[in-house]
Amino acid sequence: MHSTELETQQLINSLNTALVMVDNKLTIVYANHAGEALFETGLKQLIGHPLQDFFLPGTIETTRLKAAIRKGEDFTENEIKLAFRDNRYVSADLTVTNLHFEDGPRLLFEVKKIDQQKRISRENLQNAQHYAARELVRGLAHEIKNPLGGIRGAAQLLEKELSEDHKEFTRMIIEQSDRLRNLVDRLLGPNSLPRFEESNVHQALEKIRSLMRFDSDNPITIVRDYDPSIPPLMLDPDMIQQAVLNIVRNSVQALTESQTPNPQIKLITRIERQMTIQTKRHALVAKIKIIDNGPGIPAEIKDTLFYPMVTSKQNGSGLGLSISQTLINHHGGKIDVDSYPGHTEFVIYIPIDRKETDDDE
Numbered sequence: 001m002h003s004t005e006l007e008t009q010q011l012i013n014s015l016n017t018a019l020v021m022v023d024n025k026l027t028i029v030y031a032n033h034a035g036e037a038l039f040e041t042g043l044k045q046l047i048g049h050p051l052q053d054f055f056l057p058g059t060i061e062t063t064r065l066k067a068a069i070r071k072g073e074d075f076t077e078n079e080i081k082l083a084f085r086d087n088r089y090v091s092a093d094l095t096v097t098n099l100h101f102e103d104g105p106r107l108l109f110e111v112k113k114i115d116q117q118k119r120i121s122r123e124n125l126q127n128a129q130h131y132a133a134r135e136l137v138r139g140l141a142h143e144i145k146n147p148l149g150g151i152r153g154a155a156q157l158l159e160k161e162l163s164e165d166h167k168e169f170t171r172m173i174i175e176q177s178d179r180l181r182n183l184v185d186r187l188l189g190p191n192s193l194p195r196f197e198e199s200n201v202h203q204a205l206e207k208i209r210s211l212m213r214f215d216s217d218n219p220i221t222i223v224r225d226y227d228p229s230i231p232p233l234m235l236d237p238d239m240i241q242q243a244v245l246n247i248v249r250n251s252v253q254a255l256t257e258s259q260t261p262n263p264q265i266k267l268i269t270r271i272e273r274q275m276t277i278q279t280k281r282h283a284l285v286a287k288i289k290i291i292d293n294g295p296g297i298p299a300e301i302k303d304t305l306f307y308p309m310v311t312s313k314q315n316g317s318g319l320g321l322s323i324s325q326t327l328i329n330h331h332g333g334k335i336d337v338d339s340y341p342g343h344t345e346f347v348i349y350i351p352i353d354r355k356e357t358d359d360d361e
Contacts, residue, residue, distance in 0.1 A: 014274060018111040024069050024104050026051045026062060033273040038090065038111055040270055042229075056083040065096070069105050072098045079114060145184055152177040194236035194330045201233055201286055201350070202226050204241040205267050208248055212265075220255055225268040230286050233352060235331055240350075243327040243335075244288065246320035247346045251292035254344070258295040266291040277334050277349055284352040285333075289345060297339040305337060 012019065018038040021030040028046045036043055039054055052060045059082060068075065074097045082090045095110040152174055159170040209222050248265060255263035268289035275285045297305065305321055325335050333350040 016112070016274065018109075018113075020046075020051075020109040020111065021099070022051050022065075022107050022109070024066075024106075026060075026065055026107075029106070035111075037273045038113075039084070040086070040088070054085060056085055059083045065107060068096060069098065069107055072105075074098055082111075145181065148177055148180055148184070152181075194239050194327075196234045196236060198232045199235055199237045199240075201230060201235070201240065201269065201288065204237050205244065205269070205288070207241055208245050209267065211245070212248060212252065220252060220263045220265060223264060223266045225266060227269045227271060230269055230271055231352065233286060233350060235350065239327040239330060243324040243348065244290065246324045247290045247348075250320060251290065251294065251344065254294040255292055260294050262293070264293050271352075272349065275349065277332065277351065278329075280332065280351075282351040282353050286350045286352055288348040288350070290348075291343065291345045293342055294344055296341045296344055297337070 013033040015032060015034055018034040019030070019032045020028060020035045020038070023029050027048060027050055029048075031039070031043060031046050036046065039046060051065075052062060067073075074095075076093070076095045078093050080092060080094055082092055084090070090111075091114050093112045093114055097108045097110070099106040099108050155170045155173040155177070159167050159174075162170060205224075205226070209224065212220070212222055251265050254260075255265070266289065268291065270287045270289070272285040272287045273283065275282050277285070321335075328335055328348055328350070331350050333348060336347045336349070338345045338347075
């Protein structure tokens, strides 16, 4: 391949817009990296397969597309809903263009996810809110810890002067002071830096799956769907395990409290290409999905879900998701969430760019 062709190919693969080309039989003959990401599969699984095989019936109007090839007509549709066979739904703007090659006509599909910009705006707002909330909590926590230490110390000194009959009161003060200190420490979240090592993300997920099998009294089915092509990542296995475990435990609690029939949690891994996280562009990103079929997240807490002390669970502390986000932030990643009745999906993104991760180390 000539250098000019190589540069052109690199340019096309760097686009956020998905490009997919089909022949006159509507068989896929080309897709760029964004196109692979749209279908959530590799090029080998796309090339040579009919376009309609990847969508639910009625999504692709084959008659209209064949007519467009026959008449050489281009068209554009805005805000369409693409329904994939794996039950994913993508809102997008679609442009279909006729191309002519020596071996026959082609149709080029340009698919631009219209929720992408909304997601970026939501991510920026979520990061700003999370940072502001954490700074507020940190300030309050430090203000609480100082007098708390004084109260505990005074109780210890007072205990030495009291008779055995009255020491139970000072012990109660000390115990409650320790309880509040532990709560403050949890509010502050994990302060240690990650200890990066080359690790397989699936090992952490398998530990969580094994733990959940014995951690719940309820018959919750855990389904695995791993992508074996994900390479070892530079990460802190304990931090990743804790981040995912917090989300899985939330799912278990939601399924249990709602008494969901046939409760199920799915652990899915995939590779995402050409993704921007925290203003940084990454060629490859590992994606971990945690999906449950519970009641969904209440609308009133969706926008503040990652704030400390925000929870809809009985006896919940509201710290798990906030800690998970902090742990994933340590890896230069992010967490997305989509929820509606019967489906709650958390998605953790971790960059695969080893050089950047090594530099952070």
